[in-house]
Amino acid sequence: MRPFLLTGPGVAILLLSGCMVGPKYVKPAAPLAPDFKETTDWKEGDGWKIGKPNDSLPRGKWWELYGDAKLNELEEQVDPSNQTLKIAEANFRQARTAIRFNRAAEAPTIGTSPSISAVRSSANQPYFPPSFANNGSGDFTLPFDLSYEIDLWGRVRRSVTAAREEAQASAADLETARLSLHAELAVDYFEVRSADAQEQLLNDTVDAYGKALELTMNRFLGGAAPKSDVAQAQTQLDAARVLATDIKVQRAQYEHALAILIGEPPAAFSLPPVPLNVQPPQLPSVPVALPAQLLERRPDIAAAERRMAAANEQIGIAQAAYYPTLNLAAVAGFEGSSLLNWFNWPSRFWAVGPRMSETLFDGGRRRATTESATAGYDASVANYRQSVLTSFQQVEDNLVVLRVLSTESVQQHEATVSAEESLHLFQNRYAGGVDTYLQVVTSQTTALANERNDIDLMRRRLEANVLLIKAVGGGWDVSILPKL
Numbered sequence: 079m080r081p082f083l084l085t086g087p088g089v090a091i092l093l094l095s096g097c098m099v100g101p102k103y104v105k106p107a108a109p110l111a112p113d114f115k116e117t118t119d120w121k122e123g124d125g126w127k128i129g130k131p132n133d134s135l136p137r138g139k140w141w142e143l144y145g146d147a148k149l150n151e152l153e154e155q156v157d158p159s160n161q162t163l164k165i166a167e168a169n170f171r172q173a174r175t176a177i178r179f180n181r182a183a184e185a186p187t188i189g190t191s192p193s194i195s196a197v198r199s200s201a202n203q204p205y206f207p208p209s210f211a212n213n214g215s216g217d218f219t220l221p222f223d224l225s226y227e228i229d230l231w232g233r234v235r236r237s238v239t240a241a242r243e244e245a246q247a248s249a250a251d252l253e254t255a256r257l258s259l260h261a262e263l264a265v266d267y268f269e270v271r272s273a274d275a276q277e278q279l280l281n282d283t284v285d286a287y288g289k290a291l292e293l294t295m296n297r298f299l300g301g302a303a304p305k306s307d308v309a310q311a312q313t314q315l316d317a318a319r320v321l322a323t324d325i326k327v328q329r330a331q332y333e334h335a336l337a338i339l340i341g342e343p344p345a346a347f348s349l350p351p352v353p354l355n356v357q358p359p360q361l362p363s364v365p366v367a368l369p370a371q372l373l374e375r376r377p378d379i380a381a382a383e384r385r386m387a388a389a390n391e392q393i394g395i396a397q398a399a400y401y402p403t404l405n406l407a408a409v410a411g412f413e414g415s416s417l418l419n420w421f422n423w424p425s426r427f428w429a430v431g432p433r434m435s436e437t438l439f440d441g442g443r444r445r446a447t448t449e450s451a452t453a454g455y456d457a458s459v460a461n462y463r464q465s466v467l468t469s470f471q472q473v474e475d476n477l478v479v480l481r482v483l484s485t486e487s488v489q490q491h492e493a494t495v496s497a498e499e500s501l502h503l504f505q506n507r508y509a510g511g512v513d514t515y516l517q518v519v520t521s522q523t524t525a526l527a528n529e530r531n532d533i534d535l536m537r538r539r540l541e542a543n544v545l546l547i548k549a550v551g552g553g554w555d556v557s558i559l560p561k562l
Contacts, residue, residue: 098232099401100394103387106459108466111369114474138553141264143362144540148352149267152340156259159341166255173241173248177562180237186226186406193219218420221411228406233398240391242562243384250381253554257377261548263339265541266332268354272537273329275353279529280322287315287522290505294515307515314519318526356491356536361543366477366550369470375551376469380559382462389455396448402436472549479542487535494532497525 141153157163195217201208229235291311297303329351337347373379410428414420437444501521507513 097230098235098394100232100236100397101390103390105383106386106462108373108463109470110466111470113368114366114470114477140547140552141260143364144264146267148349149264152263152267152336153260155340156263157256160259160339161341163252163255163259166252170245170248170252173245174562176241177238177245180234180241183227183234183237184229186224189223190411191221191223193217216415218414218417219411220413220420221409224406224408226406228404230404231398231401233395236391236394236398240388240395243388243391245562246559247381247384247388249560250377250384253377253558254381257548257552257554259339260552261544263336264544266335266339268537268540268544269332270329270336270349271352271354272533273325273332274351275356275533276530277322277325277329277351278353279526279533280318280325283318283526284315284322287311287318290518290522291315293509302511303515310515310519314522354533354536354540356532361480361539364543364546364550366473366546372469372473372550373466374556375554376465377551377554379462379465379469380556382458382465384559386455386458386462389451389458392451393448393455396444396451399437399444399447402434405433405435407431407433469549473546476542476546476549480539480546483535483539483542487532487539490528490532490535494525494528497521497528501525 139150139153142150197215197217199212227234291308291314294303294307294311298305298308333347333349334344336349337344340347408428408430410426410430412421412425413427414422414425419425501518501524504513504517504521508515508518
């Protein structure tokens with residue numbers, strides 16, 4: 079009797095709690111490096127700085143680092159208005175409901191199916207004694223059914239865990255979309271401001287070339303210059319006008335992109351022109367953490383890791399199909415022959431008992447399902463590691479861009495100053511009759527190209543700075559993933 083008392087509770091606990099089949103999730107190792115390659119040639123002014131233990135990435139509104147009130151105003155409109163972000167948020171809510179759906183299997187299912195019927199048996203049916211025939215009988219039934227699967231092998235628990243991990247991955251997808259959209263808006267905004275600077279430069283150039291044409295025409299009318307000089311001056315002016323007109327297309331397209339990002343139709347959005355300030359060249363510094371820390375600060379890496387954990391649960395779910403399923407079923411209710419005796423106490427009925435089922439042969443279906451789940455997990459591991467490698471590449475790419483462009487912008491600015499000085503000298507020499515207009519045309523072309531490149535370099539530096547913030551995860555951290 080005593081051994082029964084000891085083993086009875088143990089069997090009950092086993093039946094109610096069960097065990098878990100399948101592999102336990104262990105986060106696979108990711109390819110890491112002790113440091114970023116492009117940090118070796120770092121110097122002040124490159125647009126980033128080495129992260130320290132007491133350093134933190136720009137949290138939340140990282141775009142405020144640029145000190146542009148209009149940029150801040152536009153960025154604030156992304157979260158409440160962007161439709162792509164609303165899609166990601168809806169996907170997260172949908173994934174979260176899957177947790178409740180799978181968790182419902184942890185509780186019994188109770189249902190009812192009341193029925194009222196009248197039945198008359200035929201006296202002429204085969205193997206039926208005619209004496210048993212009657213004029214019909216009523217059947218009034220009110221059953222309550224209970225069904226509960228005892229989670230012996232962890233299938234239900236793993237389903238809940240997998241749904242939770244998938245919802246966490248969806249939450250990380252939402253943060254990835256948010257970070258990408260804010261970064262895209264900043265990049266498009268700087269593109270617009272760069273186009274404004276280019277347009278201002280080209281408009282000033284058109285004015286300067288118009289004055290040069292006027293000077294050349296006066297010299298031609300005075301007999302001091304050939305007509306070819308007038309033709310060259312006119313060509314330069316017309317070419318500058320073409321460039322000034324063409325830049326409007328680029329500016330309009332980026333303005334339209336900004337409108338879509340803040341959830342407005344392009345016709346309802348207008349951004350007043352404000353030229354990009356080429357000077358000073360100093361950019362806000364972004365603290366770059368070590369590669370291992372980057373794994374905690376990239377929402378896309380967090381999403382890949384959570385999906386890897388969910389794929390591991392699918393292996394356990396597939397392996398649980400090899401084991402018997404234990405269901406507890408019960409039915410109780412009232413059954414009578416008429417409304418008068420339907421709910422009488424003698425009309426009660428009930429039945430309860432466990433049922434165990436096991437698939438003996440399925441033609442290899444369970445094995446194929448398990449192999450498919452294992453392959454899915456292997457793919458998720460590869461996807462996780464690829465996401466890590468891609469993140470390292472993006473950081474390295476933008477670090478080298480910022481480092482090289484920092485040096486290049488100084489060199490370019492010096493070249494621009496020299497080109498403008500050369501243009502001024504050739505214009506004076508032509509006005510004095512020392513040089514031909516060909517030298518003026520050449521110096522004009524060189525100066526304009528350098529001035530436009532000066533603006534373009536500043537645009538590229540700003541965009542690389544934004545993309546570096548995006549590459550290091552912005553102000554996101556894996557600790558903000560919902561626990562669910």
